[in-house]
Amino acid sequence: MASIKDVAGRAGVSVATVSRVLNDKGYVSEESRKKVQQAIKDLNYKPNAVARSLFNKQSKTIGLMVPDIMNPFFPELARAVEDTLAELGYTVILCNSDEDTDKEQSYLEMMMQKYVDGLIVSSNTLSAERVKEFKMPIVSMDREIAKGLPSIIVENKKGAKMAVSFLKEKGRKRIAHIRGPHSVGNAIDRCEGYREVVGGEPWFKESYIAYGNYDMKTSINATIKLLKLHPEIDGIFAANDISAIGAIKAVHKLGKKVPEDVAIVGFDGITLSEATTPELTTIAQPIYEMGEKAAKMLVEMIKQQQVEQTIYRLDVQLIERQST
Known part of the structure; x- marks a missing residue:
């Protein structure tokens, strides 16, 4: 494998001149530039990426x-x-x-x-x-x-409000929320969006919000507990698609049907949401x-x-x- 010294020797110039040509920095005569470029081509020289990054102060x-x-x-x-x-x-x-x-x-x-x-x-x-x-x-x-x-x-809060309002438009009377991590800003916004739509309903209780942690298994268990505690729930807004898929699984485990018994909306718009049975309604992010x-x-x-x-x-x- 050719080195920068080999290129310099073949072109009849200094190593510093070759370096200036490679990095396009500093003055090099047109004649010397052409000699270096031809030497690089003849020797099939590949510049050392690490050395170039140190010279340029950029690693790309x-x-x-x-x-x-x-x-x-x-x-x-x-x-x-x-x-x-x-x-x-x-x-x-x-x-x-x-x-x-x-x-x-x-x-x-x-x-x-x-x-x-x-x-x-x-x-x-x-x-x-x-x-x-x-x-x-x-x-x-x-x-x-x-x-x-x-x-x-x-627009996390806006998306959450869209999801819950859509469930209400579909005739759902008791809508629960599978929320994301308490420390994650977008999960907080989505939960606030849910609250803004149903928080004033006479039926609303804090126990209609379950912790899914943006995780499928956690959401399965959370949904099972939620539906056992509140069997009247007929709609669920999950804070992300993975949690929504977990909720679908949980509904089936309890012998109920989606959407006949419980309608479910997710959030993200991942490709997998089209592959579930039933396919998932979702708030899609770009x-x-x-x-x-x-x-x-x-x-x-x-x-x-x-x-x-x-x-x-x-x-x-x-x-x-x-x-x-």
């Missing part, structure tokens, strides 16, 4: 940290980020934090050592104070970490657009370009399917 690598890779929402989001960054000439290091503070910290330190150019994070454990410690561009996605931090999020915008915004920040907008609050839409 982005860190992407998600909280739960088992939730299909995040692989779909990661795909959008990776597609967009690949087109822009960047590679991605994917980290799954499992919403574990220590694991998240370990990943962040690793990415700092790997000299990544920037970070895209979806986290409910990363604090605003911690973000300030990292001297690199950071974009938050799906979850708003701190005021002022560039973020791509959706998942690909979220990832694409986050990636493009981060690259603009890395290049120190003017970022026109730092907070994007994208709209959602209700997709009606068989579960209602």
Whole structure:
């Protein structure tokens, strides 16, 4: 394998001249440039990516940290980020934090050592104070970490109100909620949206809200307990699609039918929601657009370009399917 010294020798120039040509920095005569380029071609020379990143102070690598890779929402989001960054000439290091503070910290330190150019994070454990410690561009996605931090999020409360109002329009009289983690901002917003629609109903009780933790198994158990406690429930708004799929499973376990006995609406719009039986009615987020915008915004920040907008609050839409 040819080295930069081999290229310099064949072209009859110094190693420094070859370096300037490779990095397109500093003056090089047109004659010398052509000699170097021909030598690179003749020797099939491949520049050392690590050495170039040290020279340029850029690695062309982005860190992407998600909280739960088992939730299909995040692989779909990661795909959008990776597609967009690949087109822009960047590679991605994917980290799954499992919403574990220590694991998240370990990943962040690793990415700092790997000299990544920037970070895209979806986290409910990363604090605003911690973000300030990292001297690199950071974009938050799906979850708003701190005021002022560039973020791509959706209209969570609006979407929740759409879901619950839709269930009421379908004639459902007792609507429950399978909520997400208490520490996650979008779960809080979705629960507040639910409360705004049914909180004033004479039948409403706090026990109509069950904890699903954005997890299928937890949501199955929560729904079973909920329906045993309140057998009159005929509608459920789940805070994400995975919880909604768990709720469908729980209804069937209890010998009831969806939507005849209990109508169910989820939130996210993941591809899997079309593969359930019955197919899931959901509040769909523009998942690909979220990832694409986050990636493009981060690259603009890395290049120190003017970022026109730092907070994007994208709209959602209700997709009606068989579960209602």
